[in-house]
Protein backbone atom coordinates (compact mmCIF):
# COMPACT_ATOMS: atom_id res chain seq x y z
CA UNK A 266 0.00 0.00 0.00
CA UNK A 267 1.30 3.46 -0.85
CA UNK A 268 1.63 5.72 2.17
CA UNK A 269 -1.84 7.33 2.44
CA UNK A 270 -0.64 10.61 3.99
CA UNK A 271 -0.41 11.83 7.56
CA UNK A 272 -1.86 9.46 10.17
CA UNK A 273 -0.31 10.51 13.48
CA UNK A 274 0.13 14.08 12.23
CA UNK A 275 -3.28 14.38 10.60
CA UNK A 276 -4.44 17.13 12.98
CA UNK A 277 -1.34 19.25 12.52
CA UNK A 278 -1.91 22.28 10.28
CA UNK A 279 -0.05 21.97 6.99
CA UNK A 280 0.56 25.72 6.85
CA UNK A 281 2.36 27.69 9.57
CA UNK A 282 -0.20 29.57 11.67
CA UNK A 283 -2.98 27.09 10.82
CA UNK A 284 -5.59 26.43 13.50
CA UNK A 285 -4.52 24.02 16.24
CA UNK A 286 -6.83 21.10 16.92
CA UNK A 287 -5.41 20.19 20.30
CA UNK A 288 -8.53 20.78 22.39
CA UNK A 289 -10.82 17.93 23.40
CA UNK A 290 -13.77 19.20 21.31
CA UNK A 291 -11.64 19.50 18.16
CA UNK A 292 -10.17 16.08 18.77
CA UNK A 293 -13.60 14.48 19.11
CA UNK A 294 -14.95 16.40 16.10
CA UNK A 295 -12.15 14.89 13.99
CA UNK A 296 -12.79 11.28 15.03
CA UNK A 297 -10.91 11.32 18.33
CA UNK A 298 -11.74 8.80 21.09
CA UNK A 299 -13.63 6.59 18.59
CA UNK A 300 -10.83 4.00 18.83
CA UNK A 301 -11.20 3.98 22.61
CA UNK A 302 -14.94 3.36 22.28
CA UNK A 303 -14.23 0.52 19.88
CA UNK A 304 -11.55 -0.93 22.18
CA UNK A 305 -13.83 -0.84 25.24
CA UNK A 306 -16.30 -3.04 23.37
CA UNK A 307 -13.60 -5.67 22.79
CA UNK A 308 -12.14 -8.21 25.24
CA UNK A 309 -8.77 -6.81 26.45
CA UNK A 310 -6.88 -9.86 25.14
CA UNK A 311 -8.15 -9.12 21.62
CA UNK A 312 -6.58 -5.65 21.72
CA UNK A 313 -3.24 -7.12 22.77
CA UNK A 314 -3.51 -9.59 19.88
CA UNK A 315 -4.32 -6.77 17.48
CA UNK A 316 -1.17 -4.91 18.50
CA UNK A 317 0.91 -8.10 18.22
CA UNK A 318 -0.51 -8.77 14.74
CA UNK A 319 0.14 -5.20 13.59
CA UNK A 320 3.88 -5.74 14.01
CA UNK A 321 4.17 -2.37 15.83
CA UNK A 322 7.73 -1.92 17.08
CA UNK A 323 8.71 0.55 19.78
CA UNK A 324 9.42 4.05 18.52
CA UNK A 325 11.65 5.04 21.49
CA UNK A 326 14.89 3.74 20.02
CA UNK A 327 15.23 -0.01 20.49
CA UNK A 328 12.43 -1.12 18.14
CA UNK A 329 11.20 -3.87 20.48
CA UNK A 330 7.84 -5.38 19.40
CA UNK A 331 5.17 -3.55 21.39
CA UNK A 332 2.59 -6.36 21.51
CA UNK A 333 5.15 -8.91 22.77
CA UNK A 334 6.16 -6.51 25.53
CA UNK A 335 2.54 -6.32 26.62
CA UNK A 336 2.28 -10.12 26.79
CA UNK A 337 5.21 -10.31 29.25
CA UNK A 338 3.09 -8.92 32.11
CA UNK A 339 2.46 -11.71 34.65
CA UNK A 340 -1.24 -12.64 34.69
CA UNK A 341 -1.89 -12.52 38.42
CA UNK A 342 0.13 -9.64 39.90
CA UNK A 343 -1.60 -6.30 40.54
CA UNK A 344 -1.45 -3.35 40.57
CA UNK A 345 0.47 -2.92 37.32
CA UNK A 346 1.63 0.34 35.81
CA UNK A 347 2.20 2.06 32.50
CA UNK A 348 5.12 4.49 32.28
CA UNK A 349 5.03 6.64 29.16
CA UNK A 350 8.52 7.61 28.05
CA UNK A 351 8.39 11.29 27.06
CA UNK A 352 11.94 12.04 28.15
CA UNK A 353 13.08 12.63 24.56
CA UNK A 354 16.65 13.68 25.29
CA UNK A 355 18.47 12.00 22.41
CA UNK A 356 20.15 14.81 20.46
CA UNK A 357 18.51 15.30 17.07
CA UNK A 358 15.16 14.03 18.35
CA UNK A 359 12.09 16.24 18.66
CA UNK A 360 9.24 14.15 17.22
CA UNK A 361 7.38 13.44 20.48
CA UNK A 362 7.42 17.11 21.42
CA UNK A 363 5.98 18.03 18.02
CA UNK A 364 3.16 15.51 18.37
CA UNK A 365 2.23 16.64 21.87
CA UNK A 366 2.42 20.34 20.95
CA UNK A 367 -0.35 19.81 18.42
CA UNK A 368 -2.24 16.66 19.36
CA UNK A 369 -1.92 15.66 23.04
CA UNK A 370 -5.19 13.73 23.03
CA UNK A 371 -3.84 11.11 20.60
CA UNK A 372 -1.37 10.11 23.31
CA UNK A 373 -4.05 10.13 26.01
CA UNK A 374 -6.29 7.93 23.86
CA UNK A 375 -3.38 5.52 23.24
CA UNK A 376 -2.70 5.41 26.99
CA UNK A 377 -6.38 4.72 27.80
CA UNK A 378 -6.49 1.84 25.27
CA UNK A 379 -3.18 0.36 26.50
CA UNK A 380 -4.38 0.59 30.11
CA UNK A 381 -7.66 -1.15 29.36
CA UNK A 382 -5.94 -3.85 27.27
CA UNK A 383 -3.43 -4.62 30.03
CA UNK A 384 -5.59 -4.07 33.17
CA UNK A 385 -3.44 -1.15 34.24
CA UNK A 386 -4.91 1.10 36.90
CA UNK A 387 -2.28 3.85 36.98
CA UNK A 388 -0.28 5.47 34.19
CA UNK A 389 2.52 8.01 34.47
CA UNK A 390 3.64 10.27 31.64
CA UNK A 391 7.31 10.89 32.42
CA UNK A 392 8.16 14.13 30.63
CA UNK A 393 11.57 15.65 30.01
CA UNK A 394 12.31 18.42 32.53
CA UNK A 395 12.94 21.08 29.88
CA UNK A 396 9.57 20.51 28.20
CA UNK A 397 7.71 23.15 30.23
CA UNK A 398 5.19 24.03 27.55
CA UNK A 399 4.40 20.40 26.72
CA UNK A 400 3.88 19.62 30.42
CA UNK A 401 1.31 22.39 30.54
CA UNK A 402 -0.37 21.22 27.32
CA UNK A 403 -0.60 17.69 28.70
CA UNK A 404 -1.95 18.83 32.08
CA UNK A 405 -4.67 20.80 30.32
CA UNK A 406 -5.53 17.94 27.97
CA UNK A 407 -5.60 15.53 30.90
CA UNK A 408 -7.98 17.80 32.81
CA UNK A 409 -10.26 17.88 29.75
CA UNK A 410 -10.11 14.10 29.41
CA UNK A 411 -10.89 13.61 33.10
CA UNK A 412 -13.86 15.96 32.86
CA UNK A 413 -15.22 13.81 30.01
CA UNK A 414 -14.78 10.57 31.91
CA UNK A 415 -11.86 9.23 29.86
CA UNK A 416 -9.86 8.74 33.04
CA UNK A 417 -10.83 8.23 36.67
CA UNK A 418 -13.49 6.09 38.29
CA UNK A 419 -15.57 4.06 35.84
CA UNK A 420 -13.31 4.78 32.94
CA UNK A 421 -15.34 5.95 29.93
CA UNK A 422 -18.54 4.57 31.44
CA UNK A 423 -17.21 1.05 32.15
CA UNK A 424 -16.39 -0.55 35.51
CA UNK A 425 -12.69 -0.05 34.80
CA UNK A 426 -10.86 2.55 36.93
CA UNK A 427 -7.70 4.11 35.60
CA UNK A 428 -5.79 7.25 36.61
CA UNK A 429 -3.12 9.08 34.68
CA UNK A 430 -0.52 11.56 35.95
CA UNK A 431 2.06 13.84 34.36
CA UNK A 432 5.42 13.44 36.11
CA UNK A 433 8.11 15.98 35.30
CA UNK A 434 11.73 14.90 35.06
CA UNK A 435 14.60 17.08 36.20
CA UNK A 436 16.57 17.13 32.94
CA UNK A 437 18.92 14.16 32.59
CA UNK A 438 19.47 12.10 29.43
CA UNK A 439 19.83 8.92 31.42
CA UNK A 440 16.26 9.23 32.74
CA UNK A 441 15.14 8.28 29.21
CA UNK A 442 16.65 4.82 29.71
CA UNK A 443 13.66 2.88 30.91
CA UNK A 444 14.94 1.76 34.30
CA UNK A 445 16.63 5.12 34.98
CA UNK A 446 13.19 6.57 34.29
CA UNK A 447 11.59 4.23 36.84
CA UNK A 448 14.13 5.16 39.51
CA UNK A 449 13.49 8.85 38.84
CA UNK A 450 9.73 8.28 38.90
CA UNK A 451 10.12 6.71 42.34
CA UNK A 452 11.91 9.85 43.53
CA UNK A 453 15.43 8.45 43.44
CA UNK A 454 18.56 9.33 41.46
CA UNK A 455 18.05 8.25 37.83
CA UNK A 456 20.46 5.33 37.85
CA UNK A 457 19.62 2.51 35.42
CA UNK A 458 18.91 -0.83 37.10
CA UNK A 459 20.65 -4.13 36.51
CA UNK A 460 18.34 -6.45 34.57
CA UNK A 461 16.82 -8.95 35.16
CA UNK A 462 14.30 -8.47 36.62
CA UNK A 463 12.84 -6.64 33.63
CA UNK A 464 10.23 -3.93 34.21
CA UNK A 465 7.39 -6.15 32.97
CA UNK A 466 8.03 -8.34 36.04
CA UNK A 467 9.26 -5.78 38.60
CA UNK A 468 9.12 -2.20 37.38
CA UNK A 469 7.70 0.90 39.07
CA UNK A 470 7.38 0.35 42.82
CA UNK A 471 8.51 -3.26 42.18
CA UNK A 472 5.25 -4.01 40.33
CA UNK A 473 4.77 -5.16 36.72
CA UNK A 474 5.21 -2.15 34.44
CA UNK A 475 5.00 -1.47 30.74
CA UNK A 476 7.24 1.31 29.42
CA UNK A 477 6.37 2.71 26.02
CA UNK A 478 7.41 5.71 24.02
CA UNK A 479 4.89 8.48 23.19
CA UNK A 480 4.81 7.69 19.45
CA UNK A 481 4.42 3.94 20.10
CA UNK A 482 1.27 4.56 22.14
CA UNK A 483 -0.05 7.07 19.59
CA UNK A 484 0.24 4.31 16.93
CA UNK A 485 -2.15 2.11 18.92
CA UNK A 486 -5.03 4.52 18.13
CA UNK A 487 -5.02 4.04 14.31
CA UNK A 488 -4.28 0.33 14.75
CA UNK A 489 -7.53 -0.08 16.71
CA UNK A 490 -9.36 2.16 14.23
CA UNK A 491 -8.19 0.51 10.98
CA UNK A 492 -6.93 -2.93 12.02
CA UNK A 493 -3.65 -4.80 12.09
CA UNK A 494 -3.58 -5.65 8.37
CA UNK A 495 -3.95 -1.98 7.39
CA UNK A 496 -1.01 -1.03 9.65
CA UNK A 497 1.13 -3.92 8.41
CA UNK A 498 0.52 -2.97 4.79
CA UNK A 499 2.67 0.13 5.34
CA UNK A 500 6.45 -0.10 5.65
CA UNK A 501 8.45 -3.31 5.23
CA UNK A 502 7.76 -6.85 6.48
CA UNK A 503 9.89 -6.34 9.60
CA UNK A 504 9.15 -2.62 10.10
CA UNK A 505 5.47 -1.90 9.73
CA UNK A 506 3.50 1.30 9.86
CA UNK A 507 3.98 5.04 9.64
CA UNK A 508 6.91 6.76 11.35
CA UNK A 509 7.71 10.26 12.51
CA UNK A 510 11.09 11.33 11.13
CA UNK A 511 12.92 14.37 12.45
CA UNK A 512 15.23 16.06 9.95
CA UNK A 513 17.84 18.54 11.12
CA UNK A 514 21.27 19.82 10.17
CA UNK A 515 22.22 20.93 6.67
CA UNK A 516 18.80 20.79 4.99
CA UNK A 517 16.60 23.55 3.68
CA UNK A 518 13.46 22.60 5.58
CA UNK A 519 14.22 20.95 8.93
CA UNK A 520 11.23 19.56 10.81
CA UNK A 521 9.17 16.52 11.71
CA UNK A 522 7.61 14.58 8.83
CA UNK A 523 5.57 11.41 8.66
CA UNK A 524 6.19 8.66 6.14
CA UNK A 525 6.14 4.89 6.05
CA UNK A 526 9.10 2.96 7.42
CA UNK A 527 11.59 1.88 4.79
CA UNK A 528 11.61 5.19 2.92
CA UNK A 529 15.03 5.99 1.45
CA UNK A 530 16.89 8.67 3.37
CA UNK A 531 17.54 10.53 0.12
CA UNK A 532 13.80 10.62 -0.65
CA UNK A 533 12.99 11.81 2.84
CA UNK A 534 15.54 14.63 2.64
CA UNK A 535 14.58 15.72 -0.86
CA UNK A 536 10.79 15.31 -0.65
CA UNK A 537 10.31 16.73 2.85
CA UNK A 538 13.57 18.30 4.05
CA UNK A 539 13.91 20.62 1.05
CA UNK A 540 17.17 18.96 -0.05
CA UNK A 541 20.70 19.19 1.34
CA UNK A 542 22.24 22.62 1.83
CA UNK A 543 25.46 22.13 -0.10
CA UNK A 544 26.90 18.71 -0.95
CA UNK A 545 25.89 15.69 1.13
CA UNK A 546 28.67 14.19 3.18
CA UNK A 547 27.18 12.11 6.00
CA UNK A 548 24.10 11.61 8.18
CA UNK A 549 23.26 10.25 11.56
CA UNK A 550 20.15 8.09 11.04
CA UNK A 551 18.37 8.29 14.37
CA UNK A 552 19.98 10.18 17.23
CA UNK A 553 23.68 10.35 18.00
CA UNK A 554 23.85 6.89 19.63
CA UNK A 555 23.35 5.16 16.31
CA UNK A 556 26.63 5.95 14.53
CA UNK A 557 27.01 7.57 11.14
CA UNK A 558 26.03 6.78 7.54
CA UNK A 559 28.77 7.29 4.94
CA UNK A 560 28.58 9.48 1.84
CA UNK A 561 27.73 6.47 -0.34
CA UNK A 562 24.87 5.47 2.00
CA UNK A 563 22.66 8.44 1.12
CA UNK A 564 20.02 6.05 -0.25
CA UNK A 565 19.84 3.95 2.95
CA UNK A 566 16.35 2.62 3.68
CA UNK A 567 15.18 3.95 7.04
CA UNK A 568 13.74 0.90 8.79
CA UNK A 569 14.62 -1.34 11.71
CA UNK A 570 17.02 -3.40 9.53
CA UNK A 571 19.26 -0.41 8.84
CA UNK A 572 21.85 -1.59 11.37
CA UNK A 573 22.56 -4.90 9.65
CA UNK A 574 22.54 -3.40 6.17
CA UNK A 575 24.53 -0.19 6.65
CA UNK A 576 26.86 -0.74 9.61
CA UNK A 577 25.11 1.47 12.17
CA UNK A 578 23.57 0.49 15.50
CA UNK A 579 19.98 0.91 14.31
CA UNK A 580 17.21 3.30 13.35
CA UNK A 581 17.05 4.69 16.90
CA UNK A 582 14.64 7.58 17.15
CA UNK A 583 14.70 8.31 13.39
CA UNK A 584 16.03 11.78 14.13
CA UNK A 585 18.11 12.23 10.96
CA UNK A 586 20.99 14.73 11.27
CA UNK A 587 22.36 15.73 7.86
CA UNK A 588 25.91 17.04 7.34
CA UNK A 589 27.37 18.65 4.23
CA UNK A 590 30.95 18.58 2.97
CA UNK A 591 31.89 21.69 4.97
CA UNK A 592 31.40 19.77 8.23
CA UNK A 593 34.33 18.91 10.46
CA UNK A 594 33.59 15.36 11.57
CA UNK A 595 36.29 15.35 14.29
CA UNK A 596 34.54 18.36 15.85
CA UNK A 597 31.13 16.72 15.56
CA UNK A 598 32.45 13.56 17.18
CA UNK A 599 34.07 15.61 19.94
CA UNK A 600 30.68 17.21 20.68
CA UNK A 601 28.95 13.81 20.67
CA UNK A 602 31.45 12.32 23.07
CA UNK A 603 31.32 15.40 25.30
CA UNK A 604 27.58 14.81 25.58
CA UNK A 605 27.97 11.14 26.52
CA UNK A 606 30.71 11.91 29.01
CA UNK A 607 28.55 14.56 30.66
CA UNK A 608 25.43 12.37 30.71
CA UNK A 609 27.05 9.08 31.84
CA UNK A 610 25.57 8.30 35.25
CA UNK A 611 28.94 6.92 36.38
CA UNK A 612 27.87 3.53 37.72
CA UNK A 613 29.92 1.46 35.24
CA UNK A 614 33.68 1.93 34.92
CA UNK A 615 33.96 1.40 31.13
CA UNK A 616 31.31 4.07 30.53
CA UNK A 617 32.38 6.59 33.15
CA UNK A 618 36.09 6.38 32.36
CA UNK A 619 35.76 5.54 28.66
CA UNK A 620 33.57 8.49 27.71
CA UNK A 621 35.72 10.84 29.75
CA UNK A 622 38.96 9.64 28.09
CA UNK A 623 37.40 9.75 24.64
CA UNK A 624 36.42 13.34 25.32
CA UNK A 625 39.97 14.26 26.43
CA UNK A 626 41.52 12.58 23.38
CA UNK A 627 39.13 14.22 20.93
CA UNK A 628 39.67 17.60 22.58
CA UNK A 629 43.37 17.41 21.89
CA UNK A 630 42.77 16.10 18.37
CA UNK A 631 40.55 19.05 17.41
CA UNK A 632 43.01 21.43 19.08
CA UNK A 633 45.67 20.15 16.64
CA UNK A 634 47.62 18.34 19.36
CA UNK A 635 46.61 14.79 18.43
CA UNK A 636 49.18 12.06 19.08
CA UNK A 637 50.02 9.32 16.57
CA UNK A 638 48.26 6.58 18.53
CA UNK A 639 45.15 8.60 19.42
CA UNK A 640 42.90 7.20 16.72
CA UNK A 641 43.74 3.63 17.60
CA UNK A 642 43.31 4.38 21.27
CA UNK A 643 39.82 5.74 20.55
CA UNK A 644 38.93 2.51 18.76
CA UNK A 645 40.33 0.43 21.57
CA UNK A 646 38.29 2.36 24.13
CA UNK A 647 35.17 2.07 22.04
CA UNK A 648 35.58 -1.67 21.71
CA UNK A 649 35.81 -2.02 25.50
CA UNK A 650 32.68 0.08 25.98
CA UNK A 651 30.69 -1.76 23.33
CA UNK A 652 31.17 -5.20 24.83
CA UNK A 653 27.49 -5.35 25.81
CA UNK A 654 25.93 -7.25 27.43
CA UNK A 655 28.16 -7.69 30.38
CA UNK A 656 30.40 -4.72 30.97
CA UNK A 657 27.82 -1.97 31.42
CA UNK A 658 24.33 -1.69 32.85
CA UNK A 659 22.63 0.23 30.06
CA UNK A 660 23.03 1.16 26.41
CA UNK A 661 24.60 4.60 26.81
CA UNK A 662 28.14 3.22 26.61
CA UNK A 663 27.32 1.23 23.49
CA UNK A 664 25.89 4.36 21.89
CA UNK A 665 29.22 6.14 22.45
CA UNK A 666 31.01 3.09 21.04
CA UNK A 667 28.96 3.11 17.84
CA UNK A 668 29.47 6.83 17.33
CA UNK A 669 33.24 6.61 17.69
CA UNK A 670 33.86 3.45 15.72
CA UNK A 671 31.64 4.36 12.75
CA UNK A 672 33.03 7.91 12.46
CA UNK A 673 36.59 6.58 12.47
CA UNK A 674 35.98 3.62 10.19
CA UNK A 675 33.84 5.39 7.62
CA UNK A 676 35.80 8.67 7.54
CA UNK A 677 39.41 7.76 8.49
CA UNK A 678 40.90 10.43 6.22
CA UNK A 679 39.06 13.24 8.04
CA UNK A 680 40.67 12.16 11.29
CA UNK A 681 44.09 11.36 9.86
CA UNK A 682 44.16 14.84 8.35
CA UNK A 683 43.88 16.49 11.78
CA UNK A 684 46.01 14.02 13.73
CA UNK A 685 48.62 13.86 10.99
CA UNK A 686 49.24 10.33 12.12
CA UNK A 687 51.46 7.92 10.19
CA UNK A 688 49.13 5.20 11.45
CA UNK A 689 45.83 4.35 9.83
CA UNK A 690 42.90 4.35 12.23
CA UNK A 691 41.66 0.85 12.78
CA UNK A 692 44.36 -0.75 10.64
CA UNK A 693 47.45 -0.33 12.79
CA UNK A 694 45.66 -2.38 15.47
CA UNK A 695 43.19 -5.10 14.49
CA UNK A 696 40.17 -3.48 16.24
CA UNK A 697 38.23 -2.47 13.18
CA UNK A 698 38.16 -5.88 11.58
CA UNK A 699 36.40 -7.26 14.66
CA UNK A 700 33.70 -4.60 14.66
CA UNK A 701 30.38 -6.22 13.87
CA UNK A 702 28.08 -4.72 11.28
CA UNK A 703 30.65 -2.60 9.47
CA UNK A 704 31.85 -5.50 7.37
CA UNK A 705 28.33 -5.94 5.98
CA UNK A 706 28.04 -2.34 4.83
CA UNK A 707 28.19 -1.60 1.10
CA UNK A 708 31.53 -0.94 -0.58
CA UNK A 709 33.20 2.32 0.22
CA UNK A 710 32.42 2.21 3.93
Ligand SMILES: Cc1cc2nc3c(=O)[nH]c(=O)nc-3n(C[C@H](O)[C@H](O)[C@H](O)COP(=O)(O)O)c2cc1C
Nearest residue numbers: 323324325350352353354441442443477478481660
Ligand atom coordinates in the same frame (compact mmCIF):
# COMPACT_ATOMS: atom_id res chain seq x y z
C1 LIG B 1 20.66 6.10 27.33
C2 LIG B 1 19.27 5.84 26.82
C3 LIG B 1 18.37 6.88 26.67
C4 LIG B 1 17.07 6.63 26.21
N1 LIG B 1 16.21 7.68 26.05
C5 LIG B 1 14.94 7.46 25.62
C6 LIG B 1 14.01 8.54 25.48
O1 LIG B 1 14.34 9.71 25.74
N2 LIG B 1 12.75 8.25 25.06
C7 LIG B 1 12.35 6.96 24.78
O2 LIG B 1 11.19 6.73 24.43
N3 LIG B 1 13.22 5.92 24.89
C8 LIG B 1 14.49 6.14 25.32
N4 LIG B 1 15.35 5.08 25.48
C9 LIG B 1 14.83 3.73 25.20
C10 LIG B 1 14.09 3.18 26.45
O3 LIG B 1 15.04 2.58 27.31
C11 LIG B 1 13.04 2.12 26.08
O4 LIG B 1 13.60 1.19 25.19
C12 LIG B 1 11.80 2.72 25.45
O5 LIG B 1 11.25 3.75 26.24
C13 LIG B 1 10.74 1.64 25.28
O6 LIG B 1 9.60 2.16 24.61
P1 LIG B 1 9.19 1.62 23.18
O7 LIG B 1 9.28 0.11 23.25
O8 LIG B 1 7.80 2.08 22.99
O9 LIG B 1 10.16 2.18 22.21
C14 LIG B 1 16.66 5.30 25.90
C15 LIG B 1 17.58 4.25 26.05
C16 LIG B 1 18.87 4.51 26.49
C17 LIG B 1 19.83 3.36 26.63
Ligand code: SF4
Nearest residue numbers: 610611612613616659
Ligand atom coordinates in the same frame (compact mmCIF):
# COMPACT_ATOMS: atom_id res chain seq x y z
S1 SF4 C 1 26.38 2.40 30.89
FE1 SF4 C 1 26.91 4.47 31.57
S2 SF4 C 1 24.97 5.55 31.75
FE2 SF4 C 1 24.49 3.35 31.64
S3 SF4 C 1 24.38 2.70 33.78
FE3 SF4 C 1 26.49 2.37 33.14
S4 SF4 C 1 27.57 4.28 33.70
FE4 SF4 C 1 25.38 4.71 33.77
